[in-house]
Amino acid sequence: MADKLKFALALALVAAGVVGFYLLGEQPLVLRVLAVFAGVGAGVGVAALSAPGRRFIDFAREAVVETKKVVWPSRKETVQTTGIVFAFVVVLAIFLWLTDKSLEWVLYDLILGWK
Structure with missing residues (x-):
């Protein structure tokens, strides 16, 4: 219950800061x-003092450690x-353009006869 109140x-x-703006x-x-x-x-x-906040901080620290292990x-x-x-x-892009023009030629010139 205390964590919910802290949150x-x-x-x-945060809302007070925005309202203050x-x-x-x-x-x-x-x-x-x-x-x-x-x-x-x-x-x-205040959020960092709650249990979920502490878990998030621990997670963020572990993420930084894992990021340092990555071979960039x-x-x-x-x-x-x-x-x-x-x-x-x-x-x-060239393949799709050629496909489009081929289908256009088949549909409009051969099938429909629109020239």
Whole structure:
């Protein structure tokens, strides 16, 4: 029950930041944006104190660790793969264009006789 209250409070703080943005309509934009950041920051802080928030933080840390284990492709491999994809797209576009024109010729010229 306490976690649900913390989560509700977190949502209320985020909503208060957004409402503050509109209530400070006459103030400079920097102050209005800071109100939103303050609301979101307070909401995230309160949400992090709940059990689901702690689980999410643990999950995010584990995701960062897993990301560091990934073997990312080199620049050369990335450029080569991108080139292959572009070449395939061009070939497929030409194939589809030829198919379309062939079907158009068969349908309109041969079958219907529209020239």
